[in-house]
Amino acid sequence: MVRRSARLAGNTVEEAAPAAKKQKTTAQAVKPKQSTVDAKKESNDVKADTAKNTLEEGDEIPADLELENQDGESVNLLKLAKDAKVLVVFLYPKASTPGCTRQAVGFRDNFEVLTGLGATVVGLSSDSPKTQTNFKLKQKLSYDLLSDPSKKLIGPLGAKKQPNGIVRSDFIFRDGVLKVKRVGISPEKSFTGAVDEVKKLVT
Incomplete structure (x- = not known):
């Protein structure tokens, strides 16, 4: 047991x-x-x-957002956009590189068409004002270039590329409100597409 x-x-x-x-x-x-x-x-x-924190179509530019142009002058983006009525901002990764030069020259060659439609054009990158000045003079650009080294505008636009780069893009504002957002495009599609988009906005 x-x-x-x-x-x-x-x-x-x-x-x-x-x-x-x-x-x-x-x-x-x-x-x-x-x-x-x-x-x-x-x-x-x-x-x-x-x-x-990303600006989408229908959003207004933050009122306190300011950047320097190639001359080191402070530019309030919302004021610029409202004064311009239609503002085209194109972003390029680095001044004086081949693709960015084609993009900038394309906007230069279409500058009269865009201004004839009532639009103001500015270029934007993280390059310093001095580098922007050299780029503007060398390529005989007809418009201002804005410097955004800390990506105060580039980041909210959704065009920041990790870790330190920029995605080629363009944005069109009307009365300070984002109307067209195109991120990740070729140099040629940037300026030709901008012309087409501005025509749609003003007609």
Whole structure:
């Protein structure tokens, strides 16, 4: 009887051990799942914050946003846009590089067409005012170039490329409100498309 009882007791211990092991495994399986949910929530929070700080079509330029032009003069973007009625801002990654030169020259060659439609044109990059001056003089550009080294406007426009770059883009404002947003385009599509978009806005 003692042996049988001992054997039964042993079986009880052995049967209990897998159950405990199973319970532990189940607990471990739940923990990573919870971690994944938290990570997904954090990712969504970051995306929501980014979207909230990005200018989209229908948004107005922040009233306190100011940048320097090639002459080191401070320019209030909202005032410039409202005074211009229609403002075309084209972004280029780096002054005097081949693609950026084609883009800038394209806007230069279409400058009279755009101004004839009542639009004002400015170029924008993170280059210094001095670099912008050299670019403007060398290519005989008819419009101002704005300097945004801290990406105060480039970032909100959604054209900041990590870690320090800029996505070639153009934006058209009417009375200070963003009407056309085109991020990630070729130099040629930038100036030809801008002409077409301005025509749509003013006709």
